[in-house]
Amino acid sequence: MGFSLPEDPLFLGFDSSTQSLKATVLDDKLTIIASETVHFDSELPHYKTKDGVYRDPTENGRIVSPTLMWIEALDLLLEKLKTKVDYAKVAAISGSGQQHGSVYWKKGSEAILASLDPNKKLLPQFSEAFSTLESPIWMDSSTTQQCREIEKAVGGALELSKLTGSTAHERYTGPQIRKMYEKKRTIYDDTERISLVSSFVASILIGKYASIDETDGAGMNLMDIKKRAWSKIALEATAPDLEEKLGKLAPAHAVAGLIAPYFVERYKFKKDCVIVQWSGDNPNSLAGLTLNTPGDLAISLGTSDTVFGITSVAQPSLEGHIFPNPVDPNCYMVMLCYKNGSLTREDVRNRCAEKSWDVFCECLEKTPPLNGGKLGFFYKDHEILPPLPAGFHRYILENFSTRSLDNIKEREVEEFDPPSEVRAIIEGQFLSMRGHAERFGMPTPPKRIIATGGASSNQSILKSMAMIFGCPVYTVQRPDSASLGAALRAAHGWLCNKEGRFVPISSMYEGKLDKTSLGAKLAVPAGEKDEDKELLEKYSLVVRKRLEIEKRLVEKLGRV
Numbered sequence: 001m002g003f004s005l006p007e008d009p010l011f012l013g014f015d016s017s018t019q020s021l022k023a024t025v026l027d028d029k030l031t032i033i034a035s036e037t038v039h040f041d042s043e044l045p046h047y048k049t050k051d052g053v054y055r056d057p058t059e060n061g062r063i064v065s066p067t068l069m070w071i072e073a074l075d076l077l078l079e080k081l082k083t084k085v086d087y088a089k090v091a092a093i094s095g096s097g098q099q100h101g102s103v104y105w106k107k108g109s110e111a112i113l114a115s116l117d118p119n120k121k122l123l124p125q126f127s128e129a130f131s132t133l134e135s136p137i138w139m140d141s142s143t144t145q146q147c148r149e150i151e152k153a154v155g156g157a158l159e160l161s162k163l164t165g166s167t168a169h170e171r172y173t174g175p176q177i178r179k180m181y182e183k184k185r186t187i188y189d190d191t192e193r194i195s196l197v198s199s200f201v202a203s204i205l206i207g208k209y210a211s212i213d214e215t216d217g218a219g220m221n222l223m224d225i226k227k228r229a230w231s232k233i234a235l236e237a238t239a240p241d242l243e244e245k246l247g248k249l250a251p252a253h254a255v256a257g258l259i260a261p262y263f264v265e266r267y268k269f270k271k272d273c274v275i276v277q278w279s280g281d282n283p284n285s286l287a288g289l290t291l292n293t294p295g296d297l298a299i300s301l302g303t304s305d306t307v308f309g310i311t312s313v314a315q316p317s318l319e320g321h322i323f324p325n326p327v328d329p330n331c332y333m334v335m336l337c338y339k340n341g342s343l344t345r346e347d348v349r350n351r352c353a354e355k356s357w358d359v360f361c362e363c364l365e366k367t368p369p370l371n372g373g374k375l376g377f378f379y380k381d382h383e384i385l386p387p388l389p390a391g392f393h394r395y396i397l398e399n400f401s402t403r404s405l406d407n408i409k410e411r412e413v414e415e416f417d418p419p420s421e422v423r424a425i426i427e428g429q430f431l432s433m434r435g436h437a438e439r440f441g442m443p444t445p446p447k448r449i450i451a452t453g454g455a456s457s458n459q460s461i462l463k464s465m466a467m468i469f470g471c472p473v474y475t476v477q478r479p480d481s482a483s484l485g486a487a488l489r490a491a492h493g494w495l496c497n498k499e500g501r502f503v504p505i506s507s508m509y510e511g512k513l514d515k516t517s518l519g520a521k522l523a524v525p526a527g528e529k530d531e532d533k534e535l536l537e538k539y540s541l542v543v544r545k546r547l548e549i550e551k552r553l554v555e556k557l558g559r560v
């Protein structure tokens with residue numbers, strides 16, 4: 001049975017990401033009718049961010065973003081978008097936020113949210129609303145001590161993972177909050193509400209504190225993944241009086257509230273426009289890519305690189321993350337996350353390919369698959385997976401034509417020639433993703449991969465992905481699946497609200513996906529020739545060799 005949407009409505013999805021704020025607007029046929037972006041570094045240069053963030057020179061691993069920049073970006077985006085979209089037609093809005101980042105609302109700020117003056121921009125009205133103006137974000141790696149303390153308090157890393165879906169990770173919000181409590185007690189005590197980036201923007205849109213959604217909430221080391229409720233044990237292990245500062249949890253498809261009068265008066269949104277719970281960027285991408293088959297794998301190549309899929313059983317382990325599926329309350333999403341994604345590819349492009357993606361592609365095309373045994377580990381920033389400090393490690397595999405792992409030896413070298421360096425970063429990233437995805441129980445080989453994120457527009461990169469994983473690679477119409485997913489979730493939340501019950505999201509596009517802007521298109525077919533299969537076998541060997549070398553690097557350089 002299909003569901004029809006109201007006549008002529010529009011659905012607006014935002015994505016508040018590391019480097020930009022984006023918006024995608026869908027009509028009732030689920031076709032993209034408009035999109036817009038505000039790029040932080042170039043359009044809001046007065047915040048002096050680099051890649052949307054500040055890397056604190058005085059504290060190793062501390063990375064934050066200016067909270068007010070995200071608000072000014074919203075002012076600017078709404079101004080830019082109003083020339084393209086009739087806001088009065090928007091039936092529902094939802095959004096996506098970079099995961100884990102946190103915002104600290106000062107005591108008394110809910111009153112600010114409730115009384116916004118439509119004659120003024122948002123920015124000046126929030127200057128006194130936060131107990132700190134610097135939001136810790138997902139790139140931060142300064143909370144190792146707090147991670148170990150929390151794990152110890154709950155009975156170990158595996159116990160925490162079984163409870164919350166992940167072992168403690170530096171970027172996760174719980175360890176970040178604990179650090180705030182331990183090191184900046186006044187800020188913690190002055191705070192009445194802690195929001196994630198997702199619930200923070202949703203709060204502005206509804207004019208009161210929005211709940212944290214259960215999916216993004218799983219990226220905090222604070223939520224019981226099975227009960228989808230705050231875990232008392234994890235809360236106590238993190239900081240006192242935390243539950244009241246976090247507020248309630250809500251499912252991702254729930255309505256957070258009606259749009260605040262500010263937006264009705266200033267931008268002419270309709271009073272009955274609903275704000276559907278915002279969620280994290282990876283969960284929104286999962287929705288936007290319409291991932292609903294366990295054999296499908298999605299790879300997002302954005303500021304961070306992520307690999308994700310869906311599963312009906314939650315089996316948290318020491319590696320990877322489990323979150324509730326944002327569009328299906330009966331299942332979960334599994335995910336791996338790499339910090340060294342696009343910014344590290346850009347670093348290699350700038351050093352070895354004349355700062356040009358075209359030259360970067362030429363390098364990839366003129367070097368052979370397997371790179372003559374040249375294997376690279378490139379970490380411009382402290383890496384999450386594996387947990388290794390910044391550094392570059394290059395090896396040449398010898399006796400590499402053999403079929404046995406034991407015979408392959410590696411020799412460390414200082415540098416590669418520029419084209420090989422380019423191939424080494426791309427192959428290295430995909431070999432690692434494949435190895436860890438297999439270890440985490442994701443399908444091998446996947447039935448197909450759907451690629452998204454800024455770098456998924458690069459065909460040469462996708463070709464390497466198809467070769468290393470041994471499956472076809474699909475892409476979506478636009479590489480920005482997070483804001484698209486948010487727009488789709490806005491429509492889904494609107495529908496569930498109208499029906500007064502949960503409605504499967506697939507009912508909105510089943511049988512007509514290709515006629516919407518959501519359909520995935522084949523970008524690179526799987527190699528079917530004998531030589532492709534032989535190549536895949538060799539890559540399988542290199543995956544194992546890479547994990548072996550990686551383990552040694554972690555033993556030598558990683559943190560305890």
Ligand code: ADP
Pocket residue numbers: 017018019020301302303304342343345346357452453454455456457458479
């Ligand atoms: P975010 O995670 O902030 O949403 P995006 O998904 O928008 O990031 O990706 C932005 C990144 O996309 C840029 O940092 C850039 O490195 C990368 N990118 C853009 N075009 C290409 C290309 N042709 N080849 C490889 N990478 C690209």
Ligand code: XUL
Pocket residue numbers: 017018097098099100138171219280281282304305306337
């Ligand atoms: C996921 C993660 C990153 C951010 C990027 O755990 O840390 O993918 O969500 O915005």
